[in-house]
Amino acid sequence: MSYIKKEKIEQIKEKADIVSVVSDHVSIKRSGKYYIGNCPFHSEKTPSFFLYPQTNTFHCFGCGKHGDSISFLMDIESLDYISAIKVLAEKFNIQLEYEYKNGDFRKVNLDKYYEFNSFVSKFYYKKMMENSIPKKYLLNRGISQKSINLFMLGYADNNWKSLYNELKFKNLDINIALELGLIIKTKNNDFIDRFRNRIIFPIFNKNKKIIGFGGRTIVNDKAKYLNSPESVIFKKGDNLYAIDKVLENNIRDKILIVEGYMDVISLYQNGVNYVVAGLGTAFTENQARLARCFSKDNIYLCYDGDNAGINATKKTASVFNKISISPNILTLPYGLDPDDYIKKFGLIEFNKLLKNSEDIYEFNYINLKKMKKDTVSVTDNAIFYEKILKFLFSITTSVLRDLYINKVSNEFGIEVESLKEDLSKFNKSQINNETNDKEDLKKEVKIENNLLTNNDKKLLVLGIILTMRCIDGMVMYFDKMNILMKDCELLDVFNYVYSNFQDNTITTPAMLISKFKNNINNIKLVEYVIKCYKQNINISSTDYSMLLDNAIINFEIRKVTLNIEKLKTMDLSDENVVKNLNLNIKRLMSLHKNLKNM
Ligand SMILES: [Zn+2]
Known part of the structure; x- marks a missing residue:
């Protein structure tokens, strides 16, 4: 292709x-x-x-x-x-x-890079075996000889040209080493090794091929970790360190994600053989998808127990949320990393952490509670209150949000009603913040999507179900449904059901599943539609029409209100802006009138 x-x-x-x-x-x-x-x-x-x-x-x-x-x-x-x-x-x-991707000729060409890395990894491993310095360093940190062999840990010594000389001596192509970033060309057209005074961690892909290397300093270099740069075979955002081991152990029901290579090896050595790490960059959606292959429900995050670790946890969790996964989060005592923890407390205690892991909301709530200062300062309290609102705002399902509103109310003695009121104000201010002039298309689309309430979406699901059953009179409502459906994630599902309707074909749940089974985004929606379908809701097309009219007017009101807010931020000396502002205000008034007359 x-x-x-x-x-x-x-x-x-x-x-x-x-x-x-x-x-x-x-x-x-x-x-x-x-x-x-x-x-x-x-x-x-x-x-x-x-x-x-x-x-x-x-x-x-x-x-x-x-x-x-x-x-x-x-x-x-x-x-x-x-x-x-x-x-x-x-x-x-x-x-x-x-x-060209997946082309055969490409595959043949890549082999030379893998073979090259394999040679390099053996070179560094040999250096590790010959030298006492790096081995002593690892043994001191509790890494066994068995782990060194298993993970093929290597050593890049003090010399600027160790690897370079070896490649020359073996008559290997320096250009490949340059492409892979193992050798660097200096300004004076000299060649030097990328890694020096470092423990070398070969990074394997799923197929057990070495795609790159990580290097940890043993001389307190400013850069604690240094990785191979990206290359034709090394895409940091698409791989996970030690994923090959998890596959090799045939573990398919859980996966634990940590931050560092040392954490992986230390946990592995102590009996946690389903552990992987990111590759030194922010966790990506592709990495999340890779992790999901192992289990949807048993994805665990265990990052360092400090502020950086807490923030990284939140970020990684939000990446998983984007692909509809809610990871389980392990909380370490402050200042400890997973390596420290397992060495200090052992596997049994670590498994307890796993058992007591929480979802991201509980994790955030616990961290929020820790932030509460014992203070009478009005400013401090206001800042903390804003944090509470932000936390509640981040919760997407209303049931869960209500649960935490009650928790917050009990914990901090704030009235439930006033929390709810402030939250709805906070909600609006968040949307207003987003209608900034400079915001790009993506945000506009997001706001548009936010205009559909959950009730609107439920109504659309109901419409899809009625269309699946091909009930009489439906044909009158498609135009109306389309107004709401246009920007809704249900559109694909609706279009399929609608095309069956036009062929006078009833859509069964089985048909929906087989149509969308390979579509990650849609299959969740399909599952929801089928769940509702099985509830056998009975509603006449007249009643449905009334509900739809009402929803559309409210939707239009939200849309026009947003237009007005956006126009107000534009250049008001421009007569066209003012003209449109007046038009939209007029529109809003007539919409409100229609709503009253319903
Ligand atoms: Zn237009």
């Missing part, structure tokens, strides 16, 4: 000037900082279609459509993503470049 190179797509996004792209299709005029025209996506007499050259995006204050050059082109010319990219590349004179 060939793919357009990522950097080329980035280049197109940067160069594809929104004004130039849109003006091929819509007549636009400059208006202060913006350009404005009649929206091509809905019919209107007063222009409310704004272009923002600063962020290279567009936004329509009439129908709410927004996006960048690529999405504009996709919609206006009904193109898929790749075709839109190609059109833009031609228009802006950008030469597209492709890369």
Whole structure:
């Protein structure tokens, strides 16, 4: 398969000037900082279609459509993503470049890199065996000879050219060593080793091939750890240290994630043989997906028990949340890392930690409680209260949120009602903060999604179920459903059910599952839809229509309110901004009137 190179797509996004792209299709005029025209996506007499050259995006204050050059082109010319990219590349004179993935000839070529790393790892391992300094260092830290062998730990000595000379002597290709970052070319065109005075940790991928190396200083170098740079075979964000061991041990029901290579080895040696570590960079979604292959429910995080570790825990947990996983978190006593802990307390105590692990909310709540100072200072208390609200705000499900509201109320003696009231204010201020002028498309999309309440979504699920059953009268409501569905994550599922409906085909739960079983994002939604389907809810299409009308008006009100807030932050000396502001205010008033008359 060939793919357009990522950097080329980035280049197109940067160069594809929104004004130039849109003006091929819509007549636009400059208006202060913006350009404005009649929206091509809905019919209107007063222009409310704004272009923002600063962020290279567009936004329509009439129908709410927004996006960048690529999405504009996709919609206006009904193109898929790749075709839109190609059109833009031609228009802006950008030469597209492709890369090949999974091609056979590529695989053959990569072998030489793996073989090279394998040679290098044996070289460093031999150095470890010959030298007493590094071995003494490891033995002092409790690492056994057996672990040194198992993890193939090596040693890069004091010499600037140990590896280089060896490669020369063996007549190996220095260019490969340069590509892999094992040898560095200096300004004077000299060659030196990357690693010196370090314990070397070979990093294996799932297939037991060495893709890179980590090096820990034994002479207190400023850089405690140094890793190989990324290369054709080493993508830090796609791999986990020691993943090969977990596979080798055939463990498929749990995985423990720690921060350091030493933590991995120390835990492993003490009987925890399902442990892996990140590769010195922030934990990525791909790494989370890799961990998920082992178990969805039994993913454990155990980071250092200090502030840096606590913050890293929160970040990693949020990466897992993005792929709908809630990891279990182990809390270490302050100042200890997993290596310290298992050495000090042993496996039985460590297993207790595992058993007592918490979800991220409980972890955050415990840390929040620790932050409470015994103080009468108004400022300190206000800051702490803000932290409480922020914590409650971060909880996405209402049942869980209510639970913690009660906990907070009991713990700190704050009335439940006043907590709820402040939280709803806090909620609004968070949304307002996001409507900042400079915010990009992503945030706009996020706000739009937030406009759908959980009840709206439940209503849409109900609509999907009625459509699955092909009940009479449904056909009248698709237009209305589409208003809410447009930006909803249920859209794919709905489109499938809808296409069956048009073929007079009832959609069974089994059909839904087989259609979406390989789609990680949709399968969760499908599971939810089926759960509701089995509850056999009975509702007439007239009743459903009334619920839908009500939801749409409320949705429109939220949308128009957001428009007004956003327009207020724009340049009010611009007559077009003011015109749109007035239009939206008028719209809001009439919506409220409609709501009253329902
Ligand atoms: Zn529009």
